Every structure is written in C-alpha cells, then in structure tokens.
Amino acid sequence: MDRLSTRFAACKAQGRAALITFVTAGDPDVAATPAILDALVAGGADIIELGMPFTDPMADGPAIELANLRSLGSGTKTKDVFALAADFRARHPETPLILMGYANPMLVRGSDWFADQCKAAGVDGVICVDIPPEEDAELGPALRAVGVHLVRLATPTTDAARLPAVLNGASGFLYHVAVAGITGKQQAAQANIEIAVGKLKAATDLPIAVGFGVRTPEQAAAIGRIADGVVVGSAIVDIIGSHGDAAAPFVQDFVASLSGALITSIRETAA
C-alpha cells in the first residue's frame, strides 16, 4: 500500500476521519515553511496539502489568494516548492504529501518534467484545480506513469450523469468540494454534505475527503462523522497571514484543536 492508502486505512482503524491541512509553500517565505509543516504534523495533521503559489489563483478566496501573493512576493520559485517537499519527505517519511495548485506552473516545463520532480521529491498526489477530467491528458498520464495520484474533485454541480467521468481515472482519494464557490468563503449545510458524501460513497470505494469552508473544530468534527477526510485550509492560512514567520506555534495549537475534535467525535459516536 502507498502512503495515502496506508494513512486513510490507519485513520479508519481508529474510527476517525483523516485531518488534511493546507498551507501555501513559501508563505510567508521559504525559510519559514519547514517549521510550519512540522507544526501541522505535530498538531496532528494526517495528510499535508502543500499549495504551489500562482499569480492568478482563480478558485481561491481572499485568504489563500493573499497567501499566494505573499509567497511569490518573497521570491518563492518552483524549485523551492520541490525542495520544501523533498525536505519534508526526509523528515516525515510516513506522512502523505499532496501538491495543490494550478495548471500553468505545473505544466510550463512539460508534464513529464513535473511528474519526475514530484516523484523525486516524494510527493504522493497532485490536485490541479483547472484540469478537469476532459483535459486529463495534459497531466494525468505523466503522473500515473510515475505512481503519483492525480486527485479528482467532485462539486455540488457534479451531477449523477457526470460523476462517472470524474471517477474514471480518479485515484488516491476523491475530494468533495462542499460548496459551489471559492475556498474559505461560504460554508455548506451539514445536511447537504451528508447527502453528497452518501452519493459519492455509493459510486466509489476511494476515500472521500470534504473541503472548502471548513473553519472550526466543530465543523471538522461534524464532517468527520460522515467523510473519510476533512480538509482545512483558509483558517490555517489566516493564522499564517496574522503571525508571519512566527506562525508555527499558533498553527500547531489550531491544528491540535481540529485533530482533537476529530478524535473526540469518535468517542461521542461510540458512546
């Protein structure tokens, strides 16, 4: 089993959802990122999503957009992102690492180059916001050839007719975008998330992670009762925005509160 399946299976064995945390690489600068990544792990994150900064993050709300601009403003380059990934892999050999970002920085040197870099840095999967299944040929084959997952996204607008196209070629896990919108803004009604996750589980054996608009331990716990993974991004990125290169301890405390809520939610379920 690869790192992702191992980790999802381990969480499942504990009766809880995996905590997936997002930060942008190089936010606020490259030097500060390793400590922040360590804080995520120390706080109890199961899987790390590392954002590749892009000048035009069209699917992101203000929090993550600002993180992208802080990172680029401090001079982060693509080679730095892969160096951060490789460095993380060396220090945390078991924790799955997903790169998340936009097509242009990923494909500018060709998909084979990108896939090779991912493989070499120990990246387990990639989420590319603007490569829908219709354009899979741009990125999917190159990643699959080196054993890196291209994680697919399902959204509230992905209806039953379209879902098979999304699942065809999906691997690693399925990312359910809980709101039709951008990151960090609205929050979906729990009832809608339950219905959506139910439909996805009926259609695939892949683990289902839910993200977009999850900001508090309470929300994370509620979603954790039905999904296999909970993604938190903007709320962590906001902490980095406030505390800059001194953010690591604050990030760790917040992630610990999320992680604690997911663990508590099993006890409640069990009791």
Add this chain to the structure above:
Amino acid sequence: MTDTVTLPNSLRSQPDANGHFGAFGGRYVAETLMPLILELEKVYKEAKADPAFDAEFAELLRSYVGRPNPLYYAQRLTEALRAKAEPGKGAKIYLKREELNHTGAHKINNCIGQALLARRMGKKKVIAETGAGQHGVATATVAALFGMECKIFMGAKDVERQKPNVFRMKLLGAEVIPVHSGSSTLKDSMNDALRYWVSNVHDTFYIIGTAAGPHPYPELVRDFQSIIGKETRAQMLEAEGRLPDLLIAPVGGGSNAIGMFHPFLDDPEVAMIGVEAAGEGLDKKHAASLAGGASGILHGNRTYLLQDEDGQITEAHSISAGLDYPGIGPEHSWLHEIGRVKYMPIKDDEALTSFQTLSRLEGIIPALESAHAVAAAEQVAPTLDADKIIVVNLSGRGDKDIFTVADALGVEM
C-alpha cells in the same frame, strides 16, 4: 448564424469537438464550472441550428446596433501615404467602421449574441469583466435591453482611470464592482468574475468580452463577431468587385480581429495582419503575447501568455487599456503557429501618432486599440503597389481615450 458550408480541410472548421484549435483552446476550468460550460455548448449548438435565433440576432444588429456599418474609403489617409511612398506604391486603405455601432465599438455584437444565449438558458443575471470599460458598457447596455441584472467586475486602477465609463455603466443600471486583487487590472477583473461565477453558477451567465476563455466561448464570440468580416466581404465586392488584399485589425484578446478574419480564412489571396500592443517596446513593458510570450494555461484556455520561466503570469502593459491583457484568444495562437495570419507589434508612441493622424486626416478619432491597426497600415501601405487594397478594422471610437491621450501628450484638460 455562421455559414453552414464548411469544406474539408478548411481553416474555418476549428475548433474540434473538445474546443481545441490545434494545440490551443480547451476547457481548463474548475470542476464546478464544467457542467455549466457543457450546457452552454449544448445550448449554443441548438441556437446555431435554430433559424429563429439567427433572425432575432440579425434584427437586433440591424435595428439596435445600427448594422451594417459602412466600409469607408479613407482617401486622404491613402493619398498622404502615397505622397511619401515610391512612385506606384501606396495601397488603397478602407476602414471598416465598427466605431459607428451603438456604444461605439464592436463589443456590442458579441454582447447581444451572449445575452440571447443567457435568455435561452433561463439566466436572468449576467456578469462581465472589463478593462477600459467598453465591454462593461456594452454588457450593461444589453442587460438593460433584456431586463437582466448586471454586475461588472473592473480593476480598481481601471475604475479610477475610466471614470466616464464607470458612470455610464451605472446609468445603464449595472453594479460596478472594483477589483483590488493582484494588479487591479483586466486580468484580475477576469479572475474575480470567474470567482463570482463559480459561486453563482445556478442563476448567472458570464458574458466574456473576447474570443478567449474555456470552450465554447472562443468559438461563439468569434461567430457573433464574424458579422464584421461577412459585411466587409460583401461591401468590398460591391465597392471594388473583388476581395481585399490585406486585412489589418488590432488584437488584445482578439475578438474584433477574429471576427474580421474568419470569413476570409479560406481565401488564400487575402493576407491578414493582427496588431499586438508592444507597449514601451518588446524588450520593455508590453502586451504582445505572441511576440513575447509562450504557450500556457490561463482563464480556461491554452494559449500564448506573458509568463516567466515558472509559469507565473507577468503584467501586461499598453497605453490602450483594452489591449492590456497578458494573453490572446486561442484561435489567434493557432493562426500564428500555422502562419495563416501575421502578427505585428506596434508601440504606444506609434499608436499615439496614428491616433492624431487619423483624427486630422479623416475626421475620425479612433480608439487607441484601433489606432494600433492604423499605425500598422501606415507602415505597410507604402510598401504595397497602389492597386492593392487594405481594410483596417476601426474597432472602436476614441472618445473614451481622450484623457489618456491628453495626458500622454502633456496637455492639461
């Protein structure tokens, strides 16, 4: 509304079923938007096959936009250039008068077509991005005409630079939303329009202003703008009894240019020049994606972009706000690569000179975008024989630019 006769191997049969023009185009959007653009594609196919849609579009172009607009022989410009040319040189220059359309530019052609599609899809709210405000004004205009709610996303810098157009949009009942993200210009207003759209797909139609974005936008915008080339063709046959030798049009995203070029793509005797904004020069700040960019993915399509080695988008610059965009429509990228259309850079100062030349010689104040095409014609016409014919697409009028031009010339207003 497009011609249905398409020969095999025709240059006019792009894009393919997946929206690709050769290696360009496509549908690079978030999953949330995919179902909507697939539905738009289906609705557009049905509309194309529906004579009633075509008839309503044609009637609005006639009675509301004021089409056909004239093809005008610019005699004084032609003669002035001949006076400086070698004997026997100096092509005859015609102007296609898109600036005489309602709202003063070609943008309205596309907005009417897309508003008809929005209505067909049952959407009562429209959004648009705008740079100089021309597309924003055209969108606000059709929203008023169709009784639709309208939001215009405009870079905060552009809101400041283009106050008259901001007021026009408000008069027309639109809400203007200043965009503060990124560089606060056209590309950022497109980012924010996409962000709004992805959050409101259920009831909102995005009227994209140029022949770019995810499939089917580049195709449908081109089709709606092709009225420019179709009229030019008929008018030239009537005036001269033959097709023109050269078409020249300015290219930002490139909707007016593709609208003029497309009906002529299969006529090998007709040459074409798309004019890119070279800003302060190709070695300095500019907006010439073909001359100074590389293939990449932005705003839903693969096309030539201004970008760095990491694929980060770099800032465009042109004196003309309508050309101030780091990309270009995907069909232009394809026509550039196959060599069917030549693309030529024209700098800010050259456009400024032609802005004044056309005003004085012909009594027509061109938009700064169009002044780029006039500048190209001024360079090319004297090299051609006097019996050759050039058509310049005068895509918009220059009233909106008088403040920018006065400022550049150091004139207090």
